[in-house]
Amino acid sequence: MNDALTRAPGAAEQAVPARAASRMRWWTPYAFLAPYLALFTVFMLVPIGFGLWTSLHEWDINLPAKPFVGLANYADLFDPGSVDGSRFWLAMRATGVFTVASVPILIVLPLLVALLMNGRFKGRNVYRAVYFAPYVLGVAVVGLLWRYLLDGNIGLVNHYLGLDVQWTTDVPPAWIALVGVTVWWTLGLNAVIFLAGLQDIPRELHEAAMVDGAGAWRRFRAVTLPGLRPVMVFVVNATILASANMFGQSYLITAGAPADQTKTAIYLIAETGLRQFDMGTASAMSFVLAAFLMVASALVFGVFRDRDKR
Amino acid sequence: MNRDLRSLRRALLHLVLAVIAALYLSPLLYMLVTSVKTREAAQSTTPQWVPDPFTTDAYREILTSADSPVVTWFLNSLLAATGHAALVLVTAAPAAYALARLRFRLRTAVFSVVVATLFVPPVVLLIPNFLIVNELAWVDTLPAVIVPAAAGAFGVFFLRQFFLTFPGELEEAAELDGCNRWQIFTSIALPLSRPALATLFLLSFLTNWNDFLWPLYVLLSPEALTLPAGLGNFQGANSIRYDLLMAGAVIASVPVLVLYLVAQRWVIEGISRSGLKG
Numbered sequence: 248m249n250d251a252l253t254r255a256p257g258a259a260e261q262a263v264p265a266r267a268a269s270r271m272r273w274w275t276p277y278a279f280l281a282p283y284l285a286l287f288t289v290f291m292l293v294p295i296g297f298g299l300w301t302s303l304h305e306w307d308i309n310l311p312a313k314p315f316v317g318l319a320n321y322a323d324l325f326d327p328g329s330v331d332g333s334r335f336w337l338a339m340r341a342t343g344v345f346t347v348a349s350v351p352i353l354i355v356l357p358l359l360v361a362l363l364m365n366g367r368f369k370g371r372n373v374y375r376a377v378y379f380a381p382y383v384l385g386v387a388v389v390g391l392l393w394r395y396l397l398d399g400n401i402g403l404v405n406h407y408l409g410l411d412v413q414w415t416t417d418v419p420p421a422w423i424a425l426v427g428v429t430v431w432w433t434l435g436l437n438a439v440i441f442l443a444g445l446q447d448i449p450r451e452l453h454e455a456a457m458v459d460g461a462g463a464w465r466r467f468r469a470v471t472l473p474g475l476r477p478v479m480v481f482v483v484n485a486t487i488l489a490s491a492n493m494f495g496q497s498y499l500i501t502a503g504a505p506a507d508q509t510k511t512a513i514y515l516i517a518e519t520g521l522r523q524f525d526m527g528t529a530s531a532m533s534f535v536l537a538a539f540l541m542v543a544s545a546l547v548f549g550v551f552r553d554r555d556k557r
Numbered sequence: 558m559n560r561d562l563r564s565l566r567r568a569l570l571h572l573v574l575a576v577i578a579a580l581y582l583s584p585l586l587y588m589l590v591t592s593v594k595t596r597e598a599a600q601s602t603t604p605q606w607v608p609d610p611f612t613t614d615a616y617r618e619i620l621t622s623a624d625s626p627v628v629t630w631f632l633n634s635l636l637a638a639t640g641h642a643a644l645v646l647v648t649a650a651p652a653a654y655a656l657a658r659l660r661f662r663l664r665t666a667v668f669s670v671v672v673a674t675l676f677v678p679p680v681v682l683l684i685p686n687f688l689i690v691n692e693l694a695w696v697d698t699l700p701a702v703i704v705p706a707a708a709g710a711f712g713v714f715f716l717r718q719f720f721l722t723f724p725g726e727l728e729e730a731a732e733l734d735g736c737n738r739w740q741i742f743t744s745i746a747l748p749l750s751r752p753a754l755a756t757l758f759l760l761s762f763l764t765n766w767n768d769f770l771w772p773l774y775v776l777l778s779p780e781a782l783t784l785p786a787g788l789g790n791f792q793g794a795n796s797i798r799y800d801l802l803m804a805g806a807v808i809a810s811v812p813v814l815v816l817y818l819v820a821q822r823w824v825i826e827g828i829s830r831s832g833l834k835g
Contacts, residue, residue: 275738276661283652283713284667286644290708291674294685301684308691363574368567370574376821377578380585383817383824385767387785388806391792392588395799401602403587431584436828443829492680495769499789513680513770520684521774530684537678544676 302530309524320531331519331528337507338515339536341497345511346490349426353486354479356430357437362471364438365445375442379435386432390499393428397500416504425496425509432496433489437482444478445471480551487543491536512536585810592616592804599800615804624794625801627808629780630787633699634766635812637783640703642761646754649712654742656713657720658728671710683771690775701775702783706765712757719753720746756827759820766813784809 302320306313326332360378364371381389396403397414405412414424448471456466472479494513497503503510510518512532520529587606591599592615594608599615619625655661656668686705687696695701723746731741747754772786782790788805795801817824 271659271738273661276655276659276664279651279655279659279738279742280667283648286648286704286708287671287674287710289689290686290705291682291710292670294682294689295674295677297688298681298685301688308688363570366570368570370571372822374574374578375825376817377581379825380582380814380817383763383767383813384585384810385763385785385813386769387767387788388588388809391788391802391806392584394792394796395591395802396584396587398799401600401799403604406602406604431581439825439829443826488678492678495789498769498773499792513683516680516683517770517774521687526684526688530681533680533683537681540678540680541676 298530298533301526302534304527306527306530307524308526313527316527320527321535323528324531324535334507334515335512335532335535338510338512339539341507341509342491342493342512342536344422345425345493345497345509346487348422349429349490349493350483350486352426352430353433353437353490354483357434357482358441360434360438361441361445362467364442375435375439377435379439381432381434382436384432386495387499389428389432390495393424393431393496394500397424397428415501418505418508421501421504421509425493425500428496428500429490429493437486440478440482441475444475447478448474476551480547483551484544484547487547488540491540491543588803588806588810591799592807594800596798596800599803600797615800616808619801619804619808624779625787625791625805626780627784627787627805630782630784631808633781634783634785634809637699637702637772638762638765640699641707641765642758644703644707645712645761646758648707649716649757650747650750650754651742653713653716654720654746657717658723658746659738671713675710675714687775696775697777697781699781702765702768702772706768706771712761715757716750716753719750723749752823755820756823759816759824760827763813763816763824 303315303317304313305316305320323329323331324335327336364374394415399405399411399413399415402414404410404414412420414420452470452474453466456470461469492513493511494517497509497511497514501509503514513536516529516532516536519532520526587604590606590608593611593613594605595610595612595614598605598608598610620627656664656671682705690696690701690705693700695704727745727749728741731745736744766783767785768783769785769789772783773789776782776786779787779790784805788802788809791805792802
């Protein structure tokens with residue numbers, strides 16, 4: 248979700264005052280920048296290149312020899328008959344299933360909640376705080392808690408729904424569980440972003456539409472949705488990226504069960520690179536996943552830009 | 558008539574929101590309740606909303622057990638989150654100030670490169686950053702969870718937006734008074750941006766406190782773990798001790814919930830106005 252600020256609504260560019268530079272030595276700005284740029288170089292720029300370099304090698308952290316293998320790690324991934332290839336596409340499938348299942352819900356429900364809360368009424372901030380609360384907890388707490396509540400034998404979920412479903416070891420129930428937990432956890436996040444966007448839409452637009460005799464649905468279509476467009480692009484994009492990076496829920500609630508069907512791509516990358524130390528393969532996997540994510544982002548921008556032209 | 562209808566609608570809205578809110582918080586309540594149950598009661602097949610008998614055994618056991626040095630994890634998390642948030646402020650604030658208020662030749666170039674990394678999916682950093690941290694001999698130590706994440710561009714962007722809104726007159730006046738750039742930064746820009754700095758500190762603290770994947774793989778020995786990583790490992794070894802797991806979850810939740818209650822508006826407004834990291 249790092250790409251927030253470039254696209255955040257209302258991000259105004261302003262001119263720097265012309266006289267500000269008058270008394271400054273040429274190196275002063277660089278001195279201001281140096282500490283951050285040192286971190287940025289070592290842990291952001293270098294790793295991008297280093298990761299690509301690693302993906303072209305057979306790289307085990309414990310072995311002195313790290314032979315250059317060219318694109319063999321990538322070729323291996325695109326060979327469905329290979330062990331790495333079949334594991335990788337199973338994980339990519341898991342990431343895809345989760346993303347496709349979770350993103351629409353994580354857009355529609357928070358939007359509804361934001362619309363409900365967009366009036367002025369007593370206690371609005373209390374509700375906002377309540378819906379947002381699970382998000383401050385972090386995935387470890389959320390995962391442990393729901394692993395308990397979703398337990399197939401003693402869990403509250405089965406008890407109150409009168410079901411006997413193995414939420415943590417059976418698909419599709421595991422997908423419903425993982426999506427449900429994620430909605431509970433992050434609904435408030437998207438809702439407060441939508442709410443901030445709704446409050447930026449000028450009231451006069453709604454009033455004008457009302458004077459023109461537009462009903463609630465018509466006003467939603469003609470005023471609210473277009474007004475939310477920049478926020479919507481941001482939320483859709485950030486939610487896709489967050490869902491495609493889902494790790495903790497799967498790690499703690501299903502542990503990838505059954506038979507790695509809910510083991511997501513990032514989970515497999517971490518296990519392959521940081522448990523089995525096959526870092527060449529893991530790096531290649533991460534660049535393939537990254538390529539998919541960048542295509543997804545480009546598609547989101549494309550879709551919303553087309554709408555704009557019409 | 559019209560007014561009656563409106564107050565009815567309002568009451569209905571409140572009812573709907575209150576029911577959802579109660580349902581929303583009930584899992585957290587159950588976590589708290591279960592943490593003060595006996596081992597047997599925590600595994601009962603019928604839900605028990607009032608612990609009977611009430612006991613703090615789970616806390617005593619998880620706090621004293623050798624497999625789960627929760628106090629150490631707690632201190633590690635506190636140190637890591639505080640250190641990380643402080644590092645973000647110390648590095649991002651001057652960088653953001655330079656990019657927002659100073660004119661220099663490479664400004665656009667530096668800014669473009671930093672912007673560009675916002676579009677790089679963080680997953681590609683996972684393996685190489687582990688290798689770099691390993692080269693620095695930071696694996697299994699707190700710097701591994703404090704430093705690398707501070708390279709993210711979020712803090713710089715967040716503060717730059719804020720610095721851009723300053724009126725230039727203040728700085729000009731200070732310059733006429735003979736202040737140099739550093740003095741202007743520390744005596745004018747920083748005090749004026751206290752709310753933004755506090756929000757960034759808070760968001761960085763929360764993100765670091767809750768971070769799960771990275772500490773899980775970069776911290777290895779039991780006494781080096783943060784709370785989320787420790788609890789994750791602990792669950793793997795004690796999957797049916799829900800009394801202990803819920804006690805651990807409560808311990809991990811209390812600091813962030815307290816911070817959230819105290820600074821709720823800052824957290825929510827900081828996040829909703831600027832997007833967020835994580």
